[in-house]
Amino acid sequence: MTALAVRVIACLDVHDGRVVKGVRFRDLVDAGDPVASAGAYATAGADEVVFLDVSASRESRGTLLDTVAATAAEVGIPLTVGGGVRSVDDVDTLLRAGADKVSINTAAMADPLLLTRVADRFGCQVLVLSVDARRCARATGSGFEVTTHGGMRGTGVDALQWITEGERRGAGEILLNSMDADGTRDGFDLQLIRAARAVTSLPLIASGGAGEAGHFPPAVSAGADAVLAASVFHFGLLTIPEVKSALGAAGVSVRVLPATCH
């Protein structure tokens, strides 16, 4: 096993400055406050936090920036922000607000050069290519296609070819969401993870399908460098330490916070 820890990442769906799904942290005064929630995840040992902005409106963008700035001022671990990122200016604004990384999905499908422009301007380390993939009947080479608009629209574009193109265009990391596994809580999509691992040498974040702690080690065995979950953490079905314990027991390197007094 390598020394580099597999990252356990908590994702928060944010809408108009509020966490969409109810977060049940004990001792949290406002469970819907993304800043407090991100702080609670960090304290629990999350290695990174992701904000996914699910707001549609232009007006909500300003609220998101306030949330990002407040979180960056509070939370001392990396923060990735995604959702509705359409231009180099959008990326610039988020980074200035305090995001460490920005994830791009739909807009890059429409304009792949966006990836190149972002990587050239800010460096590949800020650019996360988010790929929502699903199995499809259409004839893509791998049998997986890219979807956009939160999995609502199939594109017919081969997901593995798209990952390869993203890497070539300067993405620094791949956030791989299985739309087939998403929401099932039946486990990660190991077949998709293996297929993606085989075509990219970028760090790979596996997302979609986590339901219990035992689901995480197989995702790492399949080739994930990081594992991401949202709802199981939101609803208190799993804690970050439980996931890390399961990974550690399976022989995976994880970051363990030093013991503190409670």
Next chain:
Amino acid sequence: MIAAGPPVVVFDYGSGNIRSVARALTAAGCAVTVSDDLPTARSAAGLVVPGVGAFAACRAALREAGGDDLIRERYARGAAVLGICVGMQVMCEGSAEHADQRDSADVTGLGLLPGHLVRLTAPIVPHMGWNLIDPAPGSALFTDEPGQRYYFVHSYAVPWPPPAAADPPVADAHLRVTTADYGGRFIAAIESGPLAGTQFHPEKSGPAGVALLRRWRATL
């Protein structure tokens, strides 16, 4: 803002997540000013040089902002400078990283710290995430606490010890080199007189990062 602690300037030359660096330094007990004003940066007890993105871009921006002379002048009189990530890299001898990925020209650094940056040879690059370090004996930045992890995100690093053919042995008794391993050992942190640098991001390394900055503050 009334703040106790030694005055520290985060040099704002247009690179890096300045906000996070300032937050972590404040948490570490420094009286932080974010500024590109050279007299302010010269007179501070400590100067922090952040840096993210490509080496060449940071190098050019630093030079443009008067950072070269600022860092050299502070070094000459023993005033503390902490470089973070590319902010440390630019103080080394040079980098094989190039902005356009087409030519192979070595980009020259300030040469105040030893070593040339080369691309990491690990199977997965960038090196992204929390890794272990092997603290240098006598380091002021690290404790001996085993298992402490720091957050890295980079594709280039200074191999250490340096490749035999490239560099003569470094004969600096004051050099403290802390290494990490990712497809080979490289400089994770370095201390040389008043200069210190970290390849990782203490400002993104949670409590461990703040504790490190607190130890750096104690040297001011």
